[in-house]
Amino acid sequence: MLRRVVRILTPVVFVAVMGLLPLLAWLDLGVEPIDVGNPADGLRSITWAGAINDEGRLSIAITYDTGDDITRDLDIRVPPGGRLLTVDGDAVPADIGRYASVRITSTATVRFELPGAVTRYRDGGIVALAGVTNDSIDSDRALFPCAICYLDGVTYGDVPVYGRLFVDGSDDVELHFLEMKSIRSETDPGGGSVRFVGIDPGGTAVSMVAVLHGGDSAALAGLAMRDGSVDDAWDRLRTDIEDATGERFNAPVVPDGGNPVFAIILTALLGVPVLYFVVRALWDVGAGAAARRARTDDSSVLSATTRPDDLEPALAGLVVGDAGCGKQSVVAATLLELARRNVIEVSGDDARRFSICVPAEARGHTKFENAVLTALRPVTSGTGPTEVTGPPVWHSSQAALVDKTLQRVLFAEARRAGLLRGRVPFLFSAGTAVAMSVIAIIAGVGLGWALVFVGPLLAMATSAAIGQGLSAKGRSARDRWSAYGAWLRKSDAQLARAGAHEVKTLGDTLVYAAALGGAPVAAESLSPTGRAKA
Amino acid sequence: MAVVVVLGACSEPATIDVRAADDIAQPTFATLPADLTNSPQLDALVPRDNVGLPPTSEPADGTLLAEALAALAATDEPPTMLTRLSIYGDDVIIGYYRRGVTGLSVSASYRRGDGLYVGEPSFSEAPTFPLSAVDPGLAPRMLDALRRRFPEIAVVSVDMDVGLSYDFGLCWYLRLEDARGGLGTVFVDPDGTVIAVDLN
Numbered sequence: 001m002l003r004r005v006v007r008i009l010t011p012v013v014f015v016a017v018m019g020l021l022p023l024l025a026w027l028d029l030g031v032e033p034i035d036v037g038n039p040a041d042g043l044r045s046i047t048w049a050g051a052i053n054d055e056g057r058l059s060i061a062i063t064y065d066t067g068d069d070i071t072r073d074l075d076i077r078v079p080p081g082g083r084l085l086t087v088d089g090d091a092v093p094a095d096i097g098r099y100a101s102v103r104i105t106s107t108a109t110v111r112f113e114l115p116g117a118v119t120r121y122r123d124g125g126i127v128a129l130a131g132v133t134n135d136s137i138d139s140d141r142a143l144f145p146c147a148i149c150y151l152d153g154v155t156y157g158d159v160p161v162y163g164r165l166f167v168d169g170s171d172d173v174e175l176h177f178l179e180m181k182s183i184r185s186e187t188d189p190g191g192g193s194v195r196f197v198g199i200d201p202g203g204t205a206v207s208m209v210a211v212l213h214g215g216d217s218a219a220l221a222g223l224a225m226r227d228g229s230v231d232d233a234w235d236r237l238r239t240d241i242e243d244a245t246g247e248r249f250n251a252p253v254v255p256d257g258g259n260p261v262f263a264i265i266l267t268a269l270l271g272v273p274v275l276y277f278v279v280r281a282l283w284d285v286g287a288g289a290a291a292r293r294a295r296t297d298d299s300s301v302l303s304a305t306t307r308p309d310d311l312e313p314a315l316a317g318l319v320v321g322d323a324g325c326g327k328q329s330v331v332a333a334t335l336l337e338l339a340r341r342n343v344i345e346v347s348g349d350d351a352r353r354f355s356i357c358v359p360a361e362a363r364g365h366t367k368f369e370n371a372v373l374t375a376l377r378p379v380t381s382g383t384g385p386t387e388v389t390g391p392p393v394w395h396s397s398q399a400a401l402v403d404k405t406l407q408r409v410l411f412a413e414a415r416r417a418g419l420l421r422g423r424v425p426f427l428f429s430a431g432t433a434v435a436m437s438v439i440a441i442i443a444g445v446g447l448g449w450a451l452v453f454v455g456p457l458l459a460m461a462t463s464a465a466i467g468q469g470l471s472a473k474g475r476s477a478r479d480r481w482s483a484y485g486a487w488l489r490k491s492d493a494q495l496a497r498a499g500a501h502e503v504k505t506l507g508d509t510l511v512y513a514a515a516l517g518g519a520p521v522a523a524e525s526l527s528p529t530g531r532a533k534a
Numbered sequence: 535m536a537v538v539v540v541l542g543a544c545s546e547p548a549t550i551d552v553r554a555a556d557d558i559a560q561p562t563f564a565t566l567p568a569d570l571t572n573s574p575q576l577d578a579l580v581p582r583d584n585v586g587l588p589p590t591s592e593p594a595d596g597t598l599l600a601e602a603l604a605a606l607a608a609t610d611e612p613p614t615m616l617t618r619l620s621i622y623g624d625d626v627i628i629g630y631y632r633r634g635v636t637g638l639s640v641s642a643s644y645r646r647g648d649g650l651y652v653g654e655p656s657f658s659e660a661p662t663f664p665l666s667a668v669d670p671g672l673a674p675r676m677l678d679a680l681r682r683r684f685p686e687i688a689v690v691s692v693d694m695d696v697g698l699s700y701d702f703g704l705c706w707y708l709r710l711e712d713a714r715g716g717l718g719t720v721f722v723d724p725d726g727t728v729i730a731v732d733l734n
Contacts, residue, residue, distance in 0.1 A: 033550065033551050034549055034551065035548065035549055036548060036549065036550055047558060049558050049559065049560065049561050050561065051562075051563075053563050059562060059563045060561060061561040080701035081701045081702060081703065082701075083702060083721075083729035083730055084564050084574075084575060084727075084729055084730075085575075085730065086574075090577060090578075091576070091577040091578035091731070092578050093579070093580075093731045093732060093733040094578075094730055094732060095732055096700045096701070096730070096732055097700070097701075097702060097721055097730030097732065098701070111561060113563065113564065116703075160550045162550075162552075162553045162557075162558065163558070164553075164555075164558040164560075166561075184552050185552065186552045188555055193555070195552050195553060195555065195558065196552065197550055197553065199550075
């Protein structure tokens, strides 16, 4: 029962654990948050908001959140033409309307209006909060000026920047930034505004150009139209600024946390072992049903009157296994074979009472035969002569151990003979696990590095738990030996009643009959478990 | 351990994302008050303590502007573009190009009772602005509003000049004085919106 549970659970665990990789790959396709790696001290964030009226004028609010309660000096710089300057709602005097100084604590919102930042073209408009002076980015004409320069007590570091641009009647707004990285944006449902977020590395000035596609935006209606398209204008502006400053505009990116190709590949790779396990299970169910039918009804098996080949009796019994009906024992067959070859001697006149003499020099031809001889000798006798009287030949306390030990030897011999192979080949499942893990590592999926090691271990456990099955050669041998076994069971009633002591008389027919279920009395009397199988 | 926990609780968020729409409000636009006395930017104009002394300079007389412009319109070749418009306590100076010829700059002075005197041309390439941008009724309203709100302050001159408009585009430039002397400048849009206050 436990073995059956383990056989079922192990592949389920393998699939479940390896299935985490495609699952994480698919989940990674969602929006990735932005890491603030090295936050600046003294400035927790900057929030920018801008709205455009029907004259193309901007109303701007910039909120500085220092993240502490320290009172600081803030030197205000507004772009040329900025007007109606207030800080937290209070009008403040400013040199020529552009330069002011205030003291702030915790947060401060600087508001002003700015005409002239919006230019209309036939198919859209451009909002330019970017400028160049002496081949450098003009901090005063930016989205906001250099914070680390004008706000006391701010250290160099990452400053999160949040923003929202309100553009009435436009739902196609393209944003481009200078000196800002890790940018994400979202256009609000129904249009009207676009929100963005990014990192201002170093707390310097950030510039922004918004390209408004569509010439029918209400925000552009009151502006004179210039020649050319908005895309051409943007290209020129971009080239001029980038060439002059050497800086490059960054645009909000599609979240690059995951690539659907990797997710698809990982899913497909996971499907391979899943499909294999399912087919294998269905195959085993079908084979099991056929074996049960064969055990109860020999008529379903074609008979063969001649022995197929010289396959070792124990191996013949192994490949036939459950497919043969009747009591059978590979150990019994081996002992009978050893007796037939006079390696050991079985003496007695009755199936119910006989003795086995194992000379000191007794040696088998195969590892399994030698294993049986070794098992038959008491530990104390070493390689000396041994005489065992039975049945039972095997002491009940040692039967299970003998059964298990001999089974391991026989399976190894069958594998060497090419009759058995793993039901789930280790190389197949381990290879799949490693391939999935490597792809996960390439794709940046979590757990990839862990499963590149854990995966093969799980594959090994799965292969071991599911066990071994007949190879093609084994299945061919099983068919031939099953047919021979059927003939043995049907053709000779004497075999069914024959005891171990009759091996000299009946020869290899009794040997193979014991292995294939045709000599239940002999098989049972020599079997370690006193039952069929062993 | 407790220190680590406290520091961790106070530290910046490790990750950020686009804020929810409700978290960022739409900025509003200023509106022109019916009474210019209530112009919000005038809150930035804080009078100095002059121990009750009034300003010594003569305040500009905004009512002269309409008379001066009427006199200008009555000339043989009235200009449509001006280079300068200045209102003082007893006169108005108007600069423009004769017959619209750039470089041929003339300065006309208007005094109540004396009428308009047009000087001889001199060379100048000062930028021009359209006469139509000048609302003759705005100057007296603006000056009246400032006088009512800040009786201790005198607007000693009112100028419209591209050079004095800085980056604001065309605007009125009002120079202020109190008993101590120069106090500052108020910039006013042609429509009457007080757009900035610059204190000395």
